[in-house]
Amino acid sequence: MKQAMLLLMGVVFLFYSCGEPTSTAEKPTSKQSTQAQSSTEDNQTKKGQAYVPAVEGEQANALQVAMSLPDFSTLVAAIKAAEVENAVVNAGPLTIFAPLNSAFDKLPKGTVETLLKPENKGKLAFILTNHVAPANYPTKQLKKDAKKGRKLFMASGKYLTVENKPDGIYVGGTKILKSVKVSNGWIHVIDEVLVPAE
Amino acid sequence: MKQLINYFMVLAVIGFLASCNQAPTKKSTSSKSGALSGSVAERVYVAPGEHDSHYAFISGGFSGQLSVYGLPSGRLFRVVPVFSQDPEKGYGYNQETKPMLMTSHGFVPWGDSHHPDISQTNGTVDGRWVFINENNTPRIARVSLKTFETEEIIEIPNSAGNHSSSFVTENTEYVVAGTRFAVPFPQRDMSIKDMKGNFKGALTFLKVDPTTGHMSIAFQIKMPGFNYDLAHPGRGKSHGWFFFSTYNTEEANSLLEVNASQNDKDFIAAINWKKIEEYVANGGGKKVAAKYTHNLWHDNQHATTSTMEKEVLVVEPKDVPGAIFFLPTAKSPHGCDVDPSGEYIIGNGKLAAAMTVHSFSKLQKAIEDKAFDGEKYGIPVVKFEAVNYGVLENPGLGPLHTEFDTRGNAYTTFFISSEVVKWNIKDLKVIDRHPVYYSVGHLMIPGGNSQHPDDKYLVAMNKITKDRYLSTGPEVCQSAQLFDISGEKMELLLDFPTIGEPHYAAGIAADKIEPKTTKIYKLEENTHPYAVKSEAETKVERKGNEVHIYMSMIRSHFSPDNIEGVKVGDKVFFHVTNLEQDYDVPHGIAMIGANTSEMLIMPGRTATMIWEPKEVGVWPFYCTDFCSALHQEMQGYIRVSPRGSNTPLTFTLDGDVPGQDE
Numbered sequence: 001m002k003q004a005m006l007l008l009m010g011v012v013f014l015f016y017s018c019g020e021p022t023s024t025a026e027k028p029t030s031k032q033s034t035q036a037q038s039s040t041e042d043n044q045t046k047k048g049q050a051y052v053p054a055v056e057g058e059q060a061n062a063l064q065v066a067m068s069l070p071d072f073s074t075l076v077a078a079i080k081a082a083e084v085e086n087a088v089v090n091a092g093p094l095t096i097f098a099p100l101n102s103a104f105d106k107l108p109k110g111t112v113e114t115l116l117k118p119e120n121k122g123k124l125a126f127i128l129t130n131h132v133a134p135a136n137y138p139t140k141q142l143k144k145d146a147k148k149g150r151k152l153f154m155a156s157g158k159y160l161t162v163e164n165k166p167d168g169i170y171v172g173g174t175k176i177l178k179s180v181k182v183s184n185g186w187i188h189v190i191d192e193v194l195v196p197a198e
Numbered sequence: 199m200k201q202l203i204n205y206f207m208v209l210a211v212i213g214f215l216a217s218c219n220q221a222p223t224k225k226s227t228s229s230k231s232g233a234l235s236g237s238v239a240e241r242v243y244v245a246p247g248e249h250d251s252h253y254a255f256i257s258g259g260f261s262g263q264l265s266v267y268g269l270p271s272g273r274l275f276r277v278v279p280v281f282s283q284d285p286e287k288g289y290g291y292n293q294e295t296k297p298m299l300m301t302s303h304g305f306v307p308w309g310d311s312h313h314p315d316i317s318q319t320n321g322t323v324d325g326r327w328v329f330i331n332e333n334n335t336p337r338i339a340r341v342s343l344k345t346f347e348t349e350e351i352i353e354i355p356n357s358a359g360n361h362s363s364s365f366v367t368e369n370t371e372y373v374v375a376g377t378r379f380a381v382p383f384p385q386r387d388m389s390i391k392d393m394k395g396n397f398k399g400a401l402t403f404l405k406v407d408p409t410t411g412h413m414s415i416a417f418q419i420k421m422p423g424f425n426y427d428l429a430h431p432g433r434g435k436s437h438g439w440f441f442f443s444t445y446n447t448e449e450a451n452s453l454l455e456v457n458a459s460q461n462d463k464d465f466i467a468a469i470n471w472k473k474i475e476e477y478v479a480n481g482g483g484k485k486v487a488a489k490y491t492h493n494l495w496h497d498n499q500h501a502t503t504s505t506m507e508k509e510v511l512v513v514e515p516k517d518v519p520g521a522i523f524f525l526p527t528a529k530s531p532h533g534c535d536v537d538p539s540g541e542y543i544i545g546n547g548k549l550a551a552a553m554t555v556h557s558f559s560k561l562q563k564a565i566e567d568k569a570f571d572g573e574k575y576g577i578p579v580v581k582f583e584a585v586n587y588g589v590l591e592n593p594g595l596g597p598l599h600t601e602f603d604t605r606g607n608a609y610t611t612f613f614i615s616s617e618v619v620k621w622n623i624k625d626l627k628v629i630d631r632h633p634v635y636y637s638v639g640h641l642m643i644p645g646g647n648s649q650h651p652d653d654k655y656l657v658a659m660n661k662i663t664k665d666r667y668l669s670t671g672p673e674v675c676q677s678a679q680l681f682d683i684s685g686e687k688m689e690l691l692l693d694f695p696t697i698g699e700p701h702y703a704a705g706i707a708a709d710k711i712e713p714k715t716t717k718i719y720k721l722e723e724n725t726h727p728y729a730v731k732s733e734a735e736t737k738v739e740r741k742g743n744e745v746h747i748y749m750s751m752i753r754s755h756f757s758p759d760n761i762e763g764v765k766v767g768d769k770v771f772f773h774v775t776n777l778e779q780d781y782d783v784p785h786g787i788a789m790i791g792a793n794t795s796e797m798l799i800m801p802g803r804t805a806t807m808i809w810e811p812k813e814v815g816v817w818p819f820y821c822t823d824f825c826s827a828l829h830q831e832m833q834g835y836i837r838v839s840p841r842g843s844n845t846p847l848t849f850t851l852d853g854d855v856p857g858q859d860e
Contacts, residue, residue, distance in 0.1 A: 047247060052781070055717040059779045091783055091826045093753035134827050136753055144852065183780035185753070 048086035059183035061089045062096055066187070074104040074112060081116045082125040093136040094185040095152075097160075097171055099193045107193060130156035130196045138186055139179050142169050158196050242680065242692045244271040249712070252644050252705050254657060255314045255328050256678065259699025262309035264330055264341060269644075269655055269705065270680055272694030280339045280348045281309020281332045285795030289348075292797050293771075293806040294726075297504035301335050301353050302489045310334045313364055313428075313640075313702040316343075317411070321368040321433050321649030325710035327411050329364040329373050336360030338375050338404060340411055345716045352413050353490035355510055356383045356400040356420075362429040362442050362534075365647060366406070372471065373413065374431075375402040376442050380423030380449070384486065393451040395575075397423035401442060403471060412494065417478050417511045419522070421467065422575040423449055425458070428533050428599075433649050434540035436558040438472035441543050443527070443534035447574070458530065459549055465524040465579070466534055466545050468561060473521040474513055482518065483511040498725040500804050516576045523565065524574055526582045527554045528589070533599035533640075537608065538649050542587060542623050546597040546610060553597055553610060555623060557587035588626045593619050598639060599702075601646040603653035603683060611638040611658060618658050618681070620688055632688045634679055636662040643683070644705030652707055656681040656688065659700040667695060676700055717781040719802030726804035728773030733757040734857030738849040745770045747849075751785040751799065752777040753826040756819070757856045759834030763847030766811055766840055772797075772819075775804040785832070786822030796822045811838040 050063055063085060066072045075098055079085055088094065104112050115124045132155040137145070142162055145152065146169065151159040163170045170176070174192035244250055250268030258265055262282030266275045283290030283299065290299045290307060299305055309332040316323040327349075328341045336354035341347065354360055354375045362376030376399070382388055383398035398420050405416040424444040432439035447464045450457030477483070488510040495502050515522045527545035531554070535544045543561075545554040561580065563569075569584035596614030603609070607629065610619050616637055620630040638660050644652040658679045666677060675695035682689040721731055730736050730750050736757045739746045745768050750757045756774075764770060776785050778801040788796040792809040799805050811817065821832035839845040849855065 055781045057720045057779070058718055058781055061780070091753065091780075093826055093828065136755070136828075141852075144854075183778070 050085035050089045061184050062182045062187055063088045065180055065182050071100050074101045075099060078124055078128060082121055082128055084125055092184040095133040095135055095137040096187050097131045097190050098187050100191050103191045103193050126156055130154050130158055130194050136185055156196060238691050242270040251708055253708055253711055254703050254705045256696055256703040257311050257314050257701040258697045259701040260310050261698025262311050264314060265697045272692050276346060277697060278341055278346050280330060281311050283307045288795050288797035291795040294501040297502040298351055298493045300491050300493060300504040302491055306335050314704040315364055315366050315647055316704045316706055317370040318366055318368050318648055323645045323648050323706045325706050331360050331363035333360050338364045338373055343711050344714055349495040350413060351493045354402050355488035355490040362426040365429050365431060367431045368433045368437055370406050373404045373406055374429055374440055376426035376429055378425050383420060390451050394449040399424050399426050415510055417483055417513050419513050430534055430536045432540050436540035440469045440471050441534050442467040443531040443545055445530040463526040463528050464530055466527045468523045468525055470521045474518055477518045483513045485509045486512045498723050500726045522577050524577055524579045525556050525585050528552050535600040537602050538651055544600050546600055551592055551595055553590035553593055555587045556585050561585045590621060590626045593628055599641055601641055601643040602651055604651055609656055611641045613637050630687050634658045634660055635666050636660055640702040642703040642705055654684050656683045657703055718779055721802045724802060729804040730775045736856045740847055743768050747772050749774045750777050754828030754832045756834045757851045758849035760850045762837040763845045764836055764838050765843055770809045771806055773806045774799055776801050784823050785825050788822045789819040790817050814838055814840050
């Protein structure tokens with residue numbers, strides 16, 4: 001538990017490093033108080049940037065886009081279970097390699113269910129952050145990075161390879177199926193879960 | 199860890215209790231009052247993440263700006279630059295806003311802002327615009343309450359010390375601007391000692407377009423050369439009238455502190471503007487040559503135009519009989535306030551220590567009966583007894599300003615005795631008095647200049663604070679003090695420091711503004727001539743010695759970010775567009791050696807600054823707003839070659855020309 005909490009704090013801090021340090025301190029407080037205030041699981045009672053109402057004319061952020069697509073329901077469930085909703089709407093910029101539901105289905109049976117358990121929150125957060133680069137990588141940039149042999153630094157602390165192949169761009173050995181511009185960066189759709197080596 | 203969690207739990211519980219308490223506390227303030235009403239702190243405490251119930255727009259006085267505070271917390275949210283340059287935002291420094299500070303005297307970088315007033319519809323504050331006057335170089339500004347930016351400034355000709363301004367009528371038909379100093383009208387070379395009878399006082403009525411808010415001078419009334427101090431419009435039954443306090447009816451031109459205090463009574467000038475409007479509509483008045491600027495912000499071009507206007511319509515009081523009257527008022531009145539019903543017109547007798555209460559109904563009867571006591575420069579002086587409802591004698595020392603609640607009470611500030619006094623208008627009886635710290639000027643009740651004051655809070659604005667805060671050397675802040683006035687007794691809740699001089703303020707319930715505020719500027723609506731809509735459009739062009747950089751900013755880089763071929767002696771224009779379409783993601787830009795300020799650019803906005811490189815070298819620029827996790831990486835270089843060098847002009851991002859790197 002202690003390790004998981006620290007990891008989560010670490011992740012949150014990584015994403016929040018451009019904001020005030022109070023962000024990290026405040027998070028548990030608001031979480032606790034919302035639990036006290038309300039038993040109904042309602043987004044409006046939650047606090048943080050993920051719950052700022054959408055603005056007319058504004059682009060949708062990464063979480064809003066993911067939530068609007070049924071193909072990402074497992075990913076969204078994982079983001080919520082790991083409680084990193086506020087991090088994925090952060091100013092970033094963020095590039096998310098977003099696995100489809102079918103990607104999670106490829107994992108050994110029971111893996112997703114296990115990861116979604118509260119005691120595995122830290123592990124889940126670590127896997128999720130391995131899909132997020134704290135950078136702005138449009139397709140054009142990824143192509144160029146592949147050509148120049150650059151690696152992508154991920155929020156997990158690991159590096160991801162990027163390659164140009166005849167049928168498209170590959171990250172971590174899997175093909176980018178589609179790319180979506182979001183207000184705080186990019187979402188690239190993939191059909192594999194990028195599980196870190198350890 | 200467990201301990202930490204426990205700690206958070208305790209905090210949460212406290213937070214929960216505090217928020218639960220809020221509702222009953224609010225109610226109890228009306229029944230319980232005075233020092234016994236329990237914790238004052240919890241009535242001004244707005245918990246982290248919660249919002250204030252009211253906006254307060256507090257004048258920055260000699261700062262020239264307008265500050266935006268929340269009530270009841272007293273938290274400062276923003277300082278809107280209006281009449282003074284603001285290097286923090288680039289206002290008055292970048293090419294788009296410099297024209298906003300143009301006047302007939304040229305570019306004026308500073309102003310003295312005084313009386314904010316919120317636009318009204320049907321006698322209620324509507325939260326569309328705040329108008330505010332500038333005293334020194336007479337001007338009126340209009341600030342949008344969607345964008346919280348200055349959208350328009352118009353100069354007032356034939357005026358000096360634009361003080362009895364910028365008060366709006368109850369449907370925002372007009373904003374008025376009255377001159378404090380009498381001056382030659384039009385200006386001419388003459389001896390100061392010939393002032394009497396030769397100087398004039400301009401009372402200017404600016405028409406406000408009901409849709410756009412755009413202002414234009416409808417007419418100027420050429421009044422006798424008194425000092426016009428403050429003003430308020432009639433409302434309800436007296437809608438169609440405007441009332442201006444005067445002093446120095448002696449027309450003294452030197453040592454006014456003695457010579458302007460000779461007359462026992464000065465006047466409140468009552469102006470039937472509906473009548474003058476009708477006269478003007480029928481071709482009345484005379485167009486007179488004048489020189490004044492009209493500066494207007496254009497929303498989609500993101501730029502200001504400054505136009506020099508050449509004439510103004512002048513109305514002589516003698517030409518509109520029955521439209522203007524003088525009401526004798528004790529002595530050198532400062533504030534001139536009208537109660538929510540429109541019946542009572544109150545002169546705050548600065549030197550008389552008396553409150554003169556005139557009656558609008560009596561004024562109508564007096565005019566009908568011609569109950570006049572002679573005239574002054576052809577303007578009838580109404581007999582004091584014929585218009586006066588009563589006088590509140592000795593309420594305190596140095597009465598300045600009065601505001602009202604909805605229960606028939608007036609609240610007056612007393613500068614010399616440093617107090618706010620609550621009194622009943624009908625009974626002319628003092629109900630309560632409360633000291634302030636110290637030497638209070640204006641006071642504000644949200645919706646104060648309207649038929650419907652929102653009368654829970656009162657803000658007193660003090661000129662002197664001496665021992666009230668931690669000392670900061672000889673110059674200390676001025677302050678505002680928040681009172682709860684919902685009970686019989688006024689309760690002091692909070693002290694908070696203000697910017698500049700909190701000359702006057704206007705307040706309004708937050709829900710009238712907050713849902714309508716602009717969050718981003720839409721890129722597709724941006725018609726700035728140098729805007730770029732994508733990185734592919736970014737480029738650099740040379741025109742003689744001018745270099746125009748069409749630059750974009752997005753998390754977390756500029757495009758282009760490497761530029762070569764700039765030479766010493768060039769004039770480099772940074773036309774920078776923030777491509778973000780996300781709320782609260784501004785970017786800034788600063789260039790080493792630029793003799794101007796940074797620019798802070800909101801999402802979807804374009805702004806331009808000029809840099810004239812003087813030294814050969816490679817010079818960096820960077821983002822000044824902590825925009826993102828990679829903010830520190832948001833930078834670029836410009837190579838400056840010697841005069842006459844043939845370094846080719848190139849611009850790149852990551853080694854390629856933007857838009858040509860596929």
